[in-house]
Amino acid sequence: MRDIALVGIGKIATDQHVPALAASEDWRLVATVSRSGTVEGVEAFTDFDAFLEGRPEVGTVSLCLPPVPRYAYAEAALRAGRHVMLEKPPGATLAEVQALARLADEAGLTLYATWHSRMAPGVAPARDWLADKRIERVAIDWREDVRRWHPGQEWVFEPGGMGVFDPGINALSILTAILPFDIHVQQATLEVPENRQTPIGAEIALSGNVRAVFDWRHEGEQTWRIEVDTDAGRLTLSEGGHRLTIDGAEQGPAAGGAPIPGEYPALYARMAELVGAGASDVDLAPMIHVADAMTLGRRETARPFEF
Template identity: 65%
Template sequence: MTRRKIALAGIGKIATDQHIPTLASSPDWELAAAVSRHGRVEGVPNFTDMDEMLAAHPEVGTVSLCMPPVPRFAYAEAALKAGRNVMLEKPPGATLSEVHALENLAREAGVVLYATWHSREAAFVAPAAAWLKGRRLKRFTVTWKEDVRKWHPGQDWVFEPGGMGVFDPGINALSIVTAILPDPIHVTRATLEMPENRQTPIAATLAFHHPQGAEVTATMDWDHSGDDVWRIEAVTDGGTMTLDRGGAEMRIDGSVQSAGDGLHGEYPRLYAQMARLVEDGRSDVDLSPARHVWDAMTLGRRKIVAPFHW
């Protein structure tokens, strides 16, 4: 099978750690070009300007965007207007409105737009959704704690407007929540801990309305020391299910199932899905995780906390 040519834009940590290795072993995609102001990919043509790359490589039918959300819209807009399919790293944009605008552009151009949520591709997300279906939820607790210094070392953009702060990892949890809960929920209360020298929260607590009256809460912390905690617990009338390690492990009433590859299969599954979408000529733009973030930022009570320094 002939592999489709794809370009990668935004050569930073996530591209280096996940996208480039995934594309190197993909049966569906051939990395044909890269666009970045600072990074490079060995073995392919490298550009610092998206328009220049698009003009130089008409054979590249798809562009995968990995830069931070604030500058991403302009790159996506250029690619869509040039008739290329676009794959968006999470979160899909700095605002909901700009993603809706991209969705309209893709429709007008007759190309595919894919807003990816890599945590939904963890091994036990789909089994968790199947287990919850038909059970009455009593309590649902999200605990998402990690160290920003480990995952975004020195990247000040995460604390600037549009960077989302703790919701940069927290939206991963919300992407799983919106994939596995049978009933829709919405944010009712939030507390956002704002370092006095930063523009976005470093920690957050959220409460949600559940249509059947279940207690649904989330606690997120980006200044956590020790091992990462990526856990979702659901207490139901038919037992307790816990997703741990970001969905790489599932426990049901003490019985443990664990994925041998941890989270390493997430990005290969994303790119396989992108190949299917392109084959079908179908876009996939689900903004439900982002809506929870935007609602929390709107409703959230700001609590000023100590300055954050790298």
């Protein structure tokens, strides 16, 4: 097993990263860095530089910080000779993640820009089924309640927080994993609350007859659905990629009854593979589509939003 440190002990870390590491056969969580959060039984630091100096033998760090401060931590870790795993989105800008990728390559270190939704069990079978099909239409319907998933987290509506694209990028990460061709944003409409900086709703049209609707105000049943109409029928990924149907028939994502790992355990298994192979994985396609939507999007003022 390899030693790893977890940086940023907030909701996503405690809900997903800590349990995934506790169950991992590849990793041993030996340190955390956070201003306030800790993990029972694990050495806790409040300063990242103090961790880097005090635990030089810990060769890998997983960064669960919000996107805006993440670059400085990742750069410091790479310059200190540590492999780096990035929570999604991998940074606040494309340029900074590209700079990190170059730095990791020059240092011979692993940099992994993770997209957890790609690890949902229906995604790989969907990609395989679509590989030889003619795709006629794609519709994404991604609606959830920001108060439920990001309670009181004001940073999501600040510059760099991405607003509704924080969940929307999950859909785009699945889309770019399953389509057998490249796509690009053609137009977008962004609904921005008058008291906020980032959108709470968005509609996007992409090439290839792809349409996406994202809404962060949805208080009913949470909806994470992608429909793909093809010359061989309709493929549907629902429940964020965990359920796959073709023309309404359920498809078994785990062939032969093999156990299905959770998204985050699968991410950490992938990180172990990358470190072992001396490789990196920095796919920025989902982030490029968000950046393009922000650039091309027509902004409409929405009613004020408060948590």
